[in-house]
Amino acid sequence: MERITIDVVSDVVCPWCYLGKARLELAIAEVQDEIGVDINWRPYRLNPDYPLEGVDQKTMLEQKLGGAERVAQAHKTLTDLGREVGINFDFQAIKIGPNTLDAHRLIQWAMIEDRDKADSVVTALFKANFEEGRNVGDHAVLLDIAEKAGLDRAVIASLLASDADRDLVIAEIDAAQKMGVNGVPFFIFDQQYAVSGAQTPDVLAGALRDIAKAKAEARAGLN
Numbered sequence: 001m002e003r004i005t006i007d008v009v010s011d012v013v014c015p016w017c018y019l020g021k022a023r024l025e026l027a028i029a030e031v032q033d034e035i036g037v038d039i040n041w042r043p044y045r046l047n048p049d050y051p052l053e054g055v056d057q058k059t060m061l062e063q064k065l066g067g068a069e070r071v072a073q074a075h076k077t078l079t080d081l082g083r084e085v086g087i088n089f090d091f092q093a094i095k096i097g098p099n100t101l102d103a104h105r106l107i108q109w110a111m112i113e114d115r116d117k118a119d120s121v122v123t124a125l126f127k128a129n130f131e132e133g134r135n136v137g138d139h140a141v142l143l144d145i146a147e148k149a150g151l152d153r154a155v156i157a158s159l160l161a162s163d164a165d166r167d168l169v170i171a172e173i174d175a176a177q178k179m180g181v182n183g184v185p186f187f188i189f190d191q192q193y194a195v196s197g198a199q200t201p202d203v204l205a206g207a208l209r210d211i212a213k214a215k216a217e218a219r220a221g222l223n
Contacts, residue, residue: 002212003036009176009186011044012103012125012136015078015089020185020198021126022085027204035212041111041122043104043169044176044184047097054096054137061097093133102160103136104169106146109159113151120149190215 008024010017028037047060058071065071075091082089103125110118124145128134134141139160146156159165176186187195187204189211195204 001034001036002215003038004190004208004211004215005038005040007040007042007188007191009042009044009181009188010122010184011046012100012107012122013098013129014044014046014184015082015130016198017185018087018126018130019078019081019085020187021122022082022087023198023201024187024204026085026201027208030201030205031208031212035208037208039115039119041107041118042176043107043173044181044186045100045104045173046184047099048101048173050097050099050137052099052137054098054135057094057097088131090131090133093131094129095133096135096137098129098135098137100137101166101169102139102142105159105165106142106156108165108169109156110146110149110151117149117151121145121151124149 006024008021010020024039031037047055061071062068065074075089079089079091107118107121107125110121125136128141128145129136136142136145139157142160143153143157147153183196185196185198187199187207189195189207193207193211195207199207
């Protein structure tokens with residue numbers, strides 16, 4: 001069985017990233033008997049200028065998208081697409097547009113422990129923001145998510161209170177942008193092949209199969 005590593009560049013306040021995660025999981029389930037997949041979560045910030053306390057979500061979104069009507073249209077599209085993959089978007093519940101730097105630091109620390117914990121943290125962050133309307137820039141929310149994912153609450157509290165890995169996260173985002181990532185979600189397969197956007201499960205499964213086939217053929221050519 002071939003193994004493929006996917007680096008997923010995303011932000012936890014990006015609804016298309018939440019959709020992309022769910023679609024990727026469906027694609028992986030489709031090929032699980034043929035291909036092994038390892039996922040690394042990579043940071044991106046849609047709103048790097050937001051203050052640490054966050055902003056009024058409704059006001060900022062209407063400014064960004066050009067009015068309440070356009071926001072409503074976007075939310076309806078996403079709600080319909082989300083329902084297809086088991087996401088219950090509740091955009092009305094989101095009051096605070098958060099600064100996501102600390103959320104990305106938490107993902108980074110979960111990744112150091114293991115990929116399963118990181119996946120749990122990422123899922124919980126998306127769910128907290130988009131389905132529960134919780135502020136994922138709030139340390140209390142982040143600590144609850146960390147603890148439920150199996151991380152040591154006291155250790156994470158100490159890290160969040162410090163500047164640990166802030167520069168690392170920002171440098172990783174800068175590196176991704178220099179590499180050409182200017183929108184998320186962005187999927188990098190085996191550090192060679194890129195797929196941009198929340199593609200459908202069949203497209204992602206097809207990409208996995210194509211890359212696995214190419215790897216197998218390359219290996220056969222060496223023998």
